[in-house]
Amino acid sequence: MSRLSSLYSSNPDKAWVERFFMLYTPVWMLSMALMMLTGSDKNWSDGALLLHAAATALPVLLVPMWLARRQRTSPWYDSYWLKANLYLAVFGFFGNYFGSEYFFDVLGMVYHYPNATTTLDATLLGSGTQTVPVIMYFYTHVYFMTYHASANIALRQIKRRQWPGMVLIFPIAVFVVGYVWAWLETKAMANPLMATSFYYQKMELMLRYGSAIYATYFLASFPIYYFLDEDRARRWSLWQTVAGALSASMLTFYLLDFAARMVGAL
Structure with a gap:
């Protein structure tokens, strides 16, 4: 087994889907960087923002769908590309619809996109002083795609080594990978180019402690997502x-609720 192939399932x-996800990562990052550099997030209309968000996220679904038709490896309803996208869509919806309220009220996150008028977020949860633009659902999909695919690679290397104390090493590794991505996302998004559109009221506290709280998303999700079709003899159904x-x-x-009880608002 080559070093490159040993990274993947x-x-x-x-x-092959994991490979595509990792190859697409710099593409969506460039797309986001160009939007920030040009100030398009402040100048585009709601329709233009939605178009950019969809164009950034949909290749994660459409390109593997097209490649799978050429490879004919398995029925579409039993394909990993579909199940991975389905999982990320469901988990990402939760993160935006419900989880954003926690970020607003506890972690001090601020969205200011007056031109993004299409919004969707929880009615009963949170203070309701801010709304979540629908574009964030699309962007979250590609963010989480990269985070989960890279976590799979890291966790796979650990499991294959069968070190003593794996029962402790594995969850620690899950948290470390999650914390790294949470910190990097916070630092990358809350930058001077987006200072009027997206920021945290207490940036230093968010980076230090809030990133650990954000990492609870991945502490919960990475271990479940890792086992999705990891063994081809035990494939998951769409319902699973x-x-x-x-x-x-x-x-x-x-x-998140336990963290809010222990730490309170930042």
């Missing part, structure tokens, strides 16, 4: 995939 249907994403969402709900 032994299930070939999963391995949705159940896994909903389980990760509810675990995140609990962890």
Whole structure:
């Protein structure tokens, strides 16, 4: 087994999708960087923002769909590309619809997109002083795609080594990878180019402590997502995939609430 192939799943249907996810990562990052550099997030209309968000996220679904038709590896309804997108869509919806309220009221996150008029967020949860633009659902999909695919690679290397104390090493690794991505996202998004559109009221506290709280999303989700079709002899159904994403969402709900009880608002 080559070093490159050892990074990916032994299930070939999963391995090629993971490769595509990692190859697409710099593409969506460039797309976001160009929007920030040009100030388009402040100047575009709601329709233009929605178009950019959809154009950034949809290749995660459409390109693997097209490649799978050429490869004919498995039925579309049993394909990893579909189940991975389904899982991320469900978990990302939770993160935006419900989780954003926690970020607003507890972590001090501020969205200011007066030109993004299409919004969707929880009615009963949170103070309701801010709304979530629908564009964030699309962007979250590509963010979470990269976070989860890279976590799979890291966790796979650990599991294959069979170190003593794996029962402790594995969850610690899950948290470390989640914390790194939470910190990097916070630092990258809350930058001077977006200072009037997206920021945290207490940036230093958010980076230091808030990133650990944000990492609870991934503490709940990474271990579940990792086992999605990892063994090609034990493939998940679409219903199991949705159940896994909903389980990760509810675990995140609990962890966020426990964190708010222990830490309070930043």
